[in-house]
Amino acid sequence: MNTTRFGTLCLAGAAAAGAAALTGCAEKPRADERPNIVLILADDLGFSDLGCYGGEIATPNIDSLAANGLRYRQFYNTARSCPSRASLLTGLTPHLAGVGHMVVDRGYPGYHGTLAPNTVTLAEGLRACGYQTAMSGKWHVTNDTRPGGDRSQWPMQRGFDRFYGTLSGHGSFWDPKCLYDGNTPVRASGDYYYTEAITEHARRFIDEMAAGQEPFFLYVAYTAPHYPLHARPEYIEKYRGRYAAGWDSLRVERFERMRRLGVLPADAVLPEKDVQCYDWADEPDKAWQQMRMEVYAAMVEQMDAGVGEIVAELRRQGVADNTLIVFLSDNGASNEGHLHNTVERTGKHWGDRMIPNSTRDGRPVRSGDIPGLPLGADDTYGSYGPQWAHLSCTPFRRYKSWVHEGGICAPMIVSWGDRIADRGGFRDGVFAITDFMPTFLELAGGSYPDSIRGQRTIPIEGRSFAASFDAEVSDTTRMLFWEHEGNKAVRRGRWKLVAEYPGSWRTLRSYPTDGAWELYDLETDRTETCDLAARYPELTAELAAAWKAWAARAQVEDWAAIGGEKW
Numbered sequence: 001m002n003t004t005r006f007g008t009l010c011l012a013g014a015a016a017a018g019a020a021a022l023t024g025c026a027e028k029p030r031a032d033e034r035p036n037i038v039l040i041l042a043d044d045l046g047f048s049d050l051g052c053y054g055g056e057i058a059t060p061n062i063d064s065l066a067a068n069g070l071r072y073r074q075f076y077n078t079a080r081s082c083p084s085r086a087s088l089l090t091g092l093t094p095h096l097a098g099v100g101h102m103v104v105d106r107g108y109p110g111y112h113g114t115l116a117p118n119t120v121t122l123a124e125g126l127r128a129c130g131y132q133t134a135m136s137g138k139w140h141v142t143n144d145t146r147p148g149g150d151r152s153q154w155p156m157q158r159g160f161d162r163f164y165g166t167l168s169g170h171g172s173f174w175d176p177k178c179l180y181d182g183n184t185p186v187r188a189s190g191d192y193y194y195t196e197a198i199t200e201h202a203r204r205f206i207d208e209m210a211a212g213q214e215p216f217f218l219y220v221a222y223t224a225p226h227y228p229l230h231a232r233p234e235y236i237e238k239y240r241g242r243y244a245a246g247w248d249s250l251r252v253e254r255f256e257r258m259r260r261l262g263v264l265p266a267d268a269v270l271p272e273k274d275v276q277c278y279d280w281a282d283e284p285d286k287a288w289q290q291m292r293m294e295v296y297a298a299m300v301e302q303m304d305a306g307v308g309e310i311v312a313e314l315r316r317q318g319v320a321d322n323t324l325i326v327f328l329s330d331n332g333a334s335n336e337g338h339l340h341n342t343v344e345r346t347g348k349h350w351g352d353r354m355i356p357n358s359t360r361d362g363r364p365v366r367s368g369d370i371p372g373l374p375l376g377a378d379d380t381y382g383s384y385g386p387q388w389a390h391l392s393c394t395p396f397r398r399y400k401s402w403v404h405e406g407g408i409c410a411p412m413i414v415s416w417g418d419r420i421a422d423r424g425g426f427r428d429g430v431f432a433i434t435d436f437m438p439t440f441l442e443l444a445g446g447s448y449p450d451s452i453r454g455q456r457t458i459p460i461e462g463r464s465f466a467a468s469f470d471a472e473v474s475d476t477t478r479m480l481f482w483e484h485e486g487n488k489a490v491r492r493g494r495w496k497l498v499a500e501y502p503g504s505w506r507t508l509r510s511y512p513t514d515g516a517w518e519l520y521d522l523e524t525d526r527t528e529t530c531d532l533a534a535r536y537p538e539l540t541a542e543l544a545a546a547w548k549a550w551a552a553r554a555q556v557e558d559w560a561a562i563g564g565e566k567w
Contacts, residue, residue, distance in 0.1 A: 151183060
């Protein structure tokens with residue numbers, strides 16, 4: 001840890017009476033001056049959805065974090081929910097963490113679908129440094145969510161002192177599946193909405209932990225705006241008619257706003273529409289399509305309101321100025337569409353299905369993206385589809401699950417009271433979701449353990465980005481690697497090599513591709529429009545060889561050889 005740099009910042013912050021103006025109350029004195037850490041994760045939020053990244057959705061609280069902190073323009077995740085969460089928690093690429101695909105044990109070391117026992121979570125690492133730890137929200141890194149099942153990879157067993165949330169990947173916001181308070185299963189009751197419950201418990205945990213003398217780590221994992229599209233009517237009403245112009249003109253509108261804000265360079269090029277996307281003029285049910293995006297926007301705005309409540313609680317407790325707040329998304333926007341949801345409506349009991357047959361008061365749930373079906377209420381279960389997801393991913397190509405920029409590059413914001421001098425600034429350094437472990441350990445003055453639970457740990461893949469809080473940081477030699485469902489990529493400096501899996505196993509996700517490598521210069525072609533593989537065959541071969549070597553080391557299996565298409 002750079003004790004001098006962060007120690008100086010902490011002492012300066014404690015002496016700054018001006019902190020009261022920011023927090024609304026005097027900062028609470030504490031012997032331990034290490035920062036509290038609040039890590040907030042959105043679910044399936046696209047690169048351009050937030051107002052501060054160019055979107056039209058009202059996100060004033062997250063925008064305020066950006067205005068008083070930093071926005072990262074090249075921060076990467078791993079393209080999918082549970083692999084990203086595994087990497088975020090452990091500092092490892094997802095296959096090394098044990099979650100190379102989804103939370104099902106496929107029998108391969110990198111695909112057990114649960115955190116490997118020789119990994120260290122952020123909570124375990126920070127608790128060893130004397131931090132209090134708590135989590136509110138979605139876990140999604142265990143393959144056993146049964147009340148009487150194996151709890152070894154649940155939050156309370158992996159370093160969190162407090163936990164409220166869901167163990168599974170998605171579910172009704174009005175009646176979520178696999179909901180736990182600690183290790184105890186609970187059910188929704190009263191006027192319940194999951195986003196509000198996540199916020200409420202996050203606030204409660206802050207209240208409890210702020211009373212102690214030790215710093216705290218709070219992980220807040222919202223499920224918004226992941227499908228199903230569920231939102232309070234008053235939030236939906238705010239967006240009535242906002243999307244009448246359709247996805248084509250709104251995509252251009254977002255793109256131009258992103259250039260004006262500086263999120264994109266002035267010479268950025270908007271690629272042609274994705275091959276899944278058709279013209280708004282050809283949409284036969286425009287009113288229904290508008291409604292889908294209205295509900296999505298409402299979900300994002302209500303999540304933003306929750307972020308505002310969390311910040312307000314930090315202020316109320318007098319700890320806001322020495323709390324590092326990080327906001328990001330687990331992957332790009334989702335083009336997943338559940339047309340009548342025939343795959344997931346299986347099983348005989350509520351606990352065996354992601355989609356309920358009925359609401360808590362017994363009304364039938366109408367599931368699927370059925371034209372004309374209003375969404376938002378507890379008796380529906382639908383998504384917003386690839387057309388609007390393409391808008392969310394503006395200006396990038398592809399979506400969640402792919403490793404083109406639309407799938408792996410998402411918003412990331414850091415705010416830390418007076419510690420960040422370049423308020424409202426941008427950072428262009430290339431960082432990844434594996435970087436939280438070394439960054440947080442540096443701030444906590446800790447080190448990564450050599451062993452845990454009697455086993456040798458896997459060396460972390462991430463690198464600290466704490467230095468970027470003070471200045472731009474660039475490393476042109478660092479290499480980042482990706483693989484998900486046969487999609488693969490590597491980035492080194494300005495160069496990115498990427499390939500799509502050629503299979504057509506998912507009708508709504510497939511593209512006519514031969515699986516060949518594509519090479520892009522992201523310094524001049526941020527939106528991956530000009531493939532340079534044929535022009536630079538030696539560089540292409542070099543990066544492809546590096547990816548192959550990484551895959552062998554990182555427990556990545558050949559997607560076709562292991563029958564991934566059937567999963």
